[in-house]
Amino acid sequence: MITIERLRKAYDDVIALRDIDLTIRKGAITGLLGPNGAGKTTLVSILTGILPKSGGKVAINGLDLDTDPDAIKSITSFVPQTLALYPLLTPHENLEYFGALYGLRGKKLRERMDFAIEAASLHSFLDRRAGKCSGGMQRRLNLAIGLLNDPEILYLDEPTVGVDAQSRQYMLEMIQGINRERRTTIIYTSHYITEIEQISDDIVIIDNGAIILTGNKNEILSADATVALHAEVSDTAVLDQITNIPGVTIASGSIYIDSNENLCNNIIRAVSVLRDNNIRISAIQSSANRLEELYLHLTGGRRDYQ
Amino acid sequence: MNRLYYIIKKEMIELTRDIQTYLVLIIMPSAFILVMSLSMQALFQANMDFTVSTILVDNSRSGESRGFIKKLSKIDNLSITETKTALSSADISREILSGRYKFGLVVNPSFSRYVKDLRTGAETIPVTLHVDPAMQTSIQIGLTQQMEQQLSIFRLNTFYDNYATVLTYAGFSRSNIVPSEKGAIKTEFAYKNSSESIKPNAAQQSVPAWLVFSMYFIVIPIALVFHTEKSNGTYQRVRSINLRSRYIIAGKMVSYYMLSMIQVVAMLLVGRYIVPLLGGDTIQFGSSYFSLFVIASCTSVNAISYGLLVSSFSKNTQMAGAMGAVLVIIFAAIGGIMVPKFIMPKNLQLLSNISPLSWGMEGFLDIMLRKGSFIDIIPECLLLLGAGFVMLCITGLIIRKKIYQ
Numbered sequence: 001m002i003t004i005e006r007l008r009k010a011y012d013d014v015i016a017l018r019d020i021d022l023t024i025r026k027g028a029i030t031g032l033l034g035p036n037g038a039g040k041t042t043l044v045s046i047l048t049g050i051l052p053k054s055g056g057k058v059a060i061n062g063l064d065l066d067t068d069p070d071a072i073k074s075i076t077s078f079v080p081q082t083l084a085l086y087p088l089l090t091p092h093e094n095l096e097y098f099g100a101l102y103g104l105r106g107k108k109l110r111e112r113m114d115f116a117i118e119a120a121s122l123h124s125f126l127d128r129r130a131g132k133c134s135g136g137m138q139r140r141l142n143l144a145i146g147l148l149n150d151p152e153i154l155y156l157d158e159p160t161v162g163v164d165a166q167s168r169q170y171m172l173e174m175i176q177g178i179n180r181e182r183r184t185t186i187i188y189t190s191h192y193i194t195e196i197e198q199i200s201d202d203i204v205i206i207d208n209g210a211i212i213l214t215g216n217k218n219e220i221l222s223a224d225a226t227v228a229l230h231a232e233v234s235d236t237a238v239l240d241q242i243t244n245i246p247g248v249t250i251a252s253g254s255i256y257i258d259s260n261e262n263l264c265n266n267i268i269r270a271v272s273v274l275r276d277n278n279i280r281i282s283a284i285q286s287s288a289n290r291l292e293e294l295y296l297h298l299t300g301g302r303r304d305y306q
Numbered sequence: 307m308n309r310l311y312y313i314i315k316k317e318m319i320e321l322t323r324d325i326q327t328y329l330v331l332i333i334m335p336s337a338f339i340l341v342m343s344l345s346m347q348a349l350f351q352a353n354m355d356f357t358v359s360t361i362l363v364d365n366s367r368s369g370e371s372r373g374f375i376k377k378l379s380k381i382d383n384l385s386i387t388e389t390k391t392a393l394s395s396a397d398i399s400r401e402i403l404s405g406r407y408k409f410g411l412v413v414n415p416s417f418s419r420y421v422k423d424l425r426t427g428a429e430t431i432p433v434t435l436h437v438d439p440a441m442q443t444s445i446q447i448g449l450t451q452q453m454e455q456q457l458s459i460f461r462l463n464t465f466y467d468n469y470a471t472v473l474t475y476a477g478f479s480r481s482n483i484v485p486s487e488k489g490a491i492k493t494e495f496a497y498k499n500s501s502e503s504i505k506p507n508a509a510q511q512s513v514p515a516w517l518v519f520s521m522y523f524i525v526i527p528i529a530l531v532f533h534t535e536k537s538n539g540t541y542q543r544v545r546s547i548n549l550r551s552r553y554i555i556a557g558k559m560v561s562y563y564m565l566s567m568i569q570v571v572a573m574l575l576v577g578r579y580i581v582p583l584l585g586g587d588t589i590q591f592g593s594s595y596f597s598l599f600v601i602a603s604c605t606s607v608n609a610i611s612y613g614l615l616v617s618s619f620s621k622n623t624q625m626a627g628a629m630g631a632v633l634v635i636i637f638a639a640i641g642g643i644m645v646p647k648f649i650m651p652k653n654l655q656l657l658s659n660i661s662p663l664s665w666g667m668e669g670f671l672d673i674m675l676r677k678g679s680f681i682d683i684i685p686e687c688l689l690l691l692g693a694g695f696v697m698l699c700i701t702g703l704i705i706r707k708k709i710y711q
Binding site: 045048049050070073074076077078079080081082083084085086098101102103145149155 | 537538539540542543544545546547548549
């Protein structure tokens with residue numbers, strides 16, 4: 001678990017993080033969303049020990065970032081957005097090099113390399129220069145390097161940038177697999193909102209150096225959701241019956257049932273009224289929140305994402 | 307036209323806001339032109355305006371020797387310091403190798419007899435000239451010839467003075483005196499170890515200089531890798547690993563040191579085996595392989611430190627390459643790589659002492675030309691290592707401040 005209290009970062013006169021309070025669940029995939037310059041990279045850079053913080057407290061799996069930075073680094077791993085590998089080295093040599101930097105050697109190094117190769121399916125490209133591999137393959141290698149130290153916490157900074165749809169899907173499944181099998185806590189930043197929606201358990205939206213939304217993805221998306229029944233209702237008596245059901249409203253010929261109320265029961269009651277009056281339901285739509293709309297709403301509609 | 311205007315405007319804004327561009331395009335070339343103009347000035351003047359510091363010992367102590375020394379003082383390019391102390395050949399060599407003098411002129415006891423008696427040949431060695439082996443051969447020969455000419459004229463004048471009556475009667479005037487004899491001044495090179503002899507030649511004199519010059523161009527590959535790592539995020543990744551920046555610097559030092567040593571060996575082998583194949587002189591490796599290894603290592607450490615400093619300071623590969631290369635050329639020009647130091651103006655000669663390329667070159671010359679030993683290169687090694695250490699410390703600070711934070 002990562003506990004952040006009043007975290008603050010200032011570059012000269014620019015404040016990048018404004019007294020952030022945040023808790024990241026252990027073993028969950030947390031999607032970190034925010035426009036460019038919102039503070040995502042700064043936050044991740046502080047958590048990974050790349051950047052010093054200006055104030056506040058950070059505890060990672062019970063270790064204090066101020067007093068145990070080395071211990072924290074040994075249980076975390078960071079996969080940068082850029083391809084942080086050596087193009088003139090083969091994937092095998094890259095893994096070996098970074099594995100050695102992690103302090104691995106001998107049998108342990110080989111085991112961890114085998115795991116990373118297996119996880120990222122790098123078998124066929126191990127002896128080709130990394131620079132000659134496809135973009136998708138390089139991305140997988142970039143991610144595989146981050147798995148070498150078997151991290152308890154894995155920071156992924158836009159790990160799928162520039163890859164095709166198939167490779168992206170493969171990588172997302174790979175990341176979910178790692179999370180599922182090894183219970184690795186994953187902090188995932190991306191501009192692809194659909195990716196965050198697909199793989200995250202929890203969502204954090206950051207803007208202008210402050211957390212503006214945080215919570216479980218399912219709860220966030222289901223909040224204020226409605227079910228719409230499309231039917232032609234002209235009889236005012238029927239309309240009255242329907243609007244008398246708690247949490248049900250009628251607008252533009254559609255019947256909206258609020259999910260915050262007793263959703264199933266209300267649906268049954270509304271459908272019963274319609275059926276009793278021989279009114280045909282032409283369509284039923286579930287209008288749960290879409291993350292994209294929520295994100296745009298919260299960040300003021302800025303379209304700094306893809 | 308509108309597009310072109312905005313393209314030009316954007317380029318100009320970028321250029322005016324980039325301090326490193328000023329450095330590379332204006333300040334460094336200005337410094338280079340200044341240094342080169344000053345240092346080459348002497349070579350292009352009809353009357354070469356340089357002086358070769360010369361220590362003179364008069365072991366003849368005769369009227370003839372006094373007269374000759376007076377004649378020598380009229381040679382513009384000689385700055386003669388006469389010592390009253392009796393100095394042996396070894397003492398004079400030591401004075402030369404200390405760097406204070408380039409020439410050591412000894413007027414031998416046989417001088418008086420040689421001047422007065424025209425039947426006496428040059429085999430009596432009336433004058434001995436000790437020379438720094440690192441001195442350019444053309445300049446050395448030119449000055450030696452001037453001295454020989456002065457000696458010859460002085461000798462004939464003396465003869466004329468002694469027999470003026472007879473010679474005038476015979477219709478011979480002083481204006482008929484033509485200097486002719488060569489070889490009256492015996493040239494000896496000043497070596498630190500007299501048991502061996504290395505004959506100075508163009509290759510022997512120039513290879514150490516260009517070797518040192520080329521060693522500093524290691525700045526280019528260092529900068530290329532450094533900035534690739536910086537831009538592709540590997541430094542970030544390494545920083546997130548539990549690894550100190552000193553390991554990265556040390557790793558680079560070792561690998562580039564090996565590369566630099568390969569470069570040294572390759573260049574020495576070219577000088578030794580390839581240059582003669584093309585009709586040039588071969589080079590000798592000098593008095594001590596160990597000392598050669600030590601000075602090569604120290605120069606290499608200094609060059610790599612310089613490469614790392616320039617790389618960490620500059621913004622990108624292109625800037626590092628340009629800045630690194632131009633600075634090397636400036637330091638080479640100041641340091642006597644391109645033009646011998648002693649023909650530079652005095653102020654520039656003082657400045658040459660701060661050029662690491664000068665330290666490296668003098669170290670190589672000590673071993674390859676002056677037959678020096680390990681002890682002789684200790685000062686140069688200490689300077690190279692000391693400056694290298696300072697540059698590494700600054701690099702460490704820049705990396706910590708600029709790249710990691």
